[in-house]
Amino acid sequence: MLDDPEAVAAELSNQELECLAGVADVTRLLTIFNDPGAATTEEQVQLINCLQDETLTRMFLTGLVQEMGALSTETSACVRAGFSEIDLRSVMLAGLHRDPQTAMAGSMAALFLTLACLNQEEWNAAAPAMDMGPSDREGMQCLLAEMGGPEGMAAALEAEDESGFMALLAAAAGCGLEMGGPPSQVPVVPTGTPPANETVPAEIETAARKFLAGELEVDEADLRLDISEGVQWSDASLGCPQEGMLYAQVITPGYKLVFGHAGMSHAVHTNSGGSHMVVCGEGR
Structure with missing residues (x-):
C-alpha cells in the first residue's frame, strides 16, 4: 500500500540506500522524506536520481497520505497504473x-489521477482539504476521463497560454465540479529557487515595467521602481490567485517588483523567466 513517509524511508532498496549514502546521513534523509521542501536543490536532484519510481510515487503523495492515512490496496494499484502515464521523475526534475x-x-495531472482513484471512504477523508464535498468523487472521475486521462491532462496544462486551464475549467463544469480557487493539499514538486533578494535581471525589469504600464495605461517613464527582489512563490499563482482559476502548490521561483506611480504602489509578480506576470493590488 501507499503509506506514510517514515515507512517509505524504512523500505528503501539496497540500491537506493547505497546511492543515498553519498547524499546525506540518516537523520537528514528522514527529515527530507517527511518534508521534501526542506532539502537544498542539490540534495533534491541527487535524491530524485537515486530513488526508484515506486519510491518517488510514495514521496509525491506524502501530503495526501498524511491527510487521510494509508491508501487501500485497490487505490494503490489504480494510482500506480495511472502514474505509468506520467514520468514523475521528469516532472520533479x-x-x-x-x-x-x-x-x-505534471503535478496537477498526478493529483487529479490520485483523487479519481480514491474509494468513497478515502475521498470523504480527503475532500475537506481539497475544498470538495463527498458527492464530488464521481465528478473528479468524469473530469479525468474528459481530459484524456493523466497524459492528456498533463499535455493540456503544458500549453503556453491559458487554453489548457480553460479546457480544465470547462471540463470541470461539464462534470458538475466547481473550481473557484486553489486546493490546499496539492502535492509540492520541488523547484530551483533564486536566492532571496537576488538582483532582478534587466530584461525582467523592462518587461515588468512595460506590462504594468499597459495595465495602468500610463507611460513607462512615469513608473518609479522602489523594490525588486528574487522570491519563491508558494504556488503557480505567483502569489496572486485569481478567482475561478485552479493552481498547483508548486514552489515557483520568480521575482517581485514594486513600482510607484501617482502616490500608489503596484507590485508585479513574475516567474523566473518573465513569461508569466501578474499585477497584485496596492502594496502587496
Whole structure:
C-alpha cells in the first residue's frame, strides 16, 4: 500500500540506500522524506536520481497520505497504473531545472489521477482539504476521463497560454465540479529557487515595467521602481490567485517588483523567466 513517509524511508532498496549514502546521513534523509521542501536543490536532484519510481510515487503523495492515512490496496494499484502515464521523475526534475510549467502540469495531472482513484471512504477523508464535498468523487472521475486521462491532462496544462486551464475549467463544469480557487493539499514538486533578494535581471525589469504600464495605461517613464527582489512563490499563482482559476502548490521561483506611480504602489509578480506576470493590488 501507499503509506506514510517514515515507512517509505524504512523500505528503501539496497540500491537506493547505497546511492543515498553519498547524499546525506540518516537523520537528514528522514527529515527530507517527511518534508521534501526542506532539502537544498542539490540534495533534491541527487535524491530524485537515486530513488526508484515506486519510491518517488510514495514521496509525491506524502501530503495526501498524511491527510487521510494509508491508501487501500485497490487505490494503490489504480494510482500506480495511472502514474505509468506520467514520468514523475521528469516532472520533479523540471521544477528544479526552472521549468515550472511542466512541473505544475505534471503535478496537477498526478493529483487529479490520485483523487479519481480514491474509494468513497478515502475521498470523504480527503475532500475537506481539497475544498470538495463527498458527492464530488464521481465528478473528479468524469473530469479525468474528459481530459484524456493523466497524459492528456498533463499535455493540456503544458500549453503556453491559458487554453489548457480553460479546457480544465470547462471540463470541470461539464462534470458538475466547481473550481473557484486553489486546493490546499496539492502535492509540492520541488523547484530551483533564486536566492532571496537576488538582483532582478534587466530584461525582467523592462518587461515588468512595460506590462504594468499597459495595465495602468500610463507611460513607462512615469513608473518609479522602489523594490525588486528574487522570491519563491508558494504556488503557480505567483502569489496572486485569481478567482475561478485552479493552481498547483508548486514552489515557483520568480521575482517581485514594486513600482510607484501617482502616490500608489503596484507590485508585479513574475516567474523566473518573465513569461508569466501578474499585477497584485496596492502594496502587496
